[in-house]
Amino acid sequence: MSLTTVVAATVLLSGCSSSESEQHDHHGHTHPVVVATTTWEAAFAEAAGAADVKVIVPPSVHHAPDYDPKPSDLTAVAEADFVLYAPFEPFAAKIKEAAGSKAELIEVDLDNSAAKVKAQVQALGERFGTTAAAQAWTATFSTEYDKLGGDVRSAWPGGRQPTVIAQVFSTWAAELAGAQIVGTYGPEPVTPGQLAELSAKKPQFVLDNAHMSTGAVLPDSGVEQVSIVNYPEQGQDLLSVYRGAATALKKALSGS
CATH class of the missing domain: 3.40.50 (Rossmann fold)
Incomplete structure (x- = not known):
């Protein structure tokens, strides 16, 4: 061995x-x-x-x-x-x-x-x-999660629940944002057949997995892709992962 x-x-x-x-x-x-x-x-x-x-x-x-x-x-x-x-x-x-x-x-x-x-x-x-x-x-x-979730929801475009497609290990971020998951993909790369199926869902955002990214999931669609980090890259503070995701999500949802 x-x-x-x-x-x-x-x-x-x-x-x-x-x-x-x-x-x-x-x-x-x-x-x-x-x-x-x-x-x-x-x-x-x-x-x-x-x-x-x-x-x-x-x-x-x-x-x-x-x-x-x-x-x-x-x-x-x-x-x-x-x-x-x-x-x-x-x-x-x-x-x-x-x-x-x-x-x-x-x-x-x-x-x-x-x-x-x-x-x-x-x-x-x-x-x-x-x-x-x-x-x-x-x-x-629990306290921090509720606060972060509220902050992200305040950035919903037009005050309406956003629709997303999420990588299977990034669905938790969609939950944090209160988004509607209309489709998932991964961990394998998206096939042409899956691409057509996911595109037909007409999501507003794609939540990708920063650690297993295969590039643009819906290329040429104009759909914004948000990179979600699943674990701490410095230190071992798990809460930092949620704070980072909330920041990325709020920025994307607000269009800033």
């Missing part, structure tokens, strides 16, 4: 109150040590209460399998209590095995829809022993 095949992406996190730590076995650590495959999983972990975060895969690497792991990555996994990964990243188990780690593997549902984010953060908080921190974050998230 080559390290390139393994494709490690790891993040070192820790954080829970002393009272919570005493109720969980962290393999001798005062706080849980969490390794995540990408900054997206790291953002969920930090939201759940993990405090000290170190991202191994550079934010510039949008496709984790392109990353070549280093010996230090395997060392981080070997010292972890938890390893977070997504279903489409099966290499996490191989990394853990190669590192000889006793860490618990946790599959993370990387979906930014509000309900799923809150459920995932709460679940991670329970596993980490940081339930109070996770609850506090979800409360802050």
Whole structure:
């Protein structure tokens, strides 16, 4: 098994109150040590209460399998209590095995829809022993999400609900904007047949996935395409993703 095949992406996190730590076995650590495959999983972990975060895969690497792991990555996994990964990243188990780690593997549902984010953060908080921190974050998230959603809706063209076509991993942004999704595409490139079908929907906007973009989805249509970022590119603040999406959406909707 080559390290390139393994494709490690790891993040070192820790954080829970002393009272919570005493109720969980962290393999001798005062706080849980969490390794995540990408900054997206790291953002969920930090939201759940993990405090000290170190991202191994550079934010510039949008496709984790392109990353070549280093010996230090395997060392981080070997010292972890938890390893977070997504279903489409099966290499996490191989990394853990190669590192000889006793860490618990946790599959993370990387979906930014509000309900799923809150459920995932709460679940991670329970596993980490940081339930109070996770609850506090979800409360802050709910308040911020509602505010951002209201700001975006205030920019609806003519005060009317906009219609959009969204890449399958960017539908959450349409939800944030309160837009009507008339079609979806991806993650594969749009075929000529799909292009005709999507064009017939006559959407006002296309919400593309910045991490998996294949260029103009509806070329020569005049439909504005908005690039949506799904995970933090600097740091692990998941709320920054929603703030960034709200800014991009409001700008497009208002025509500015």
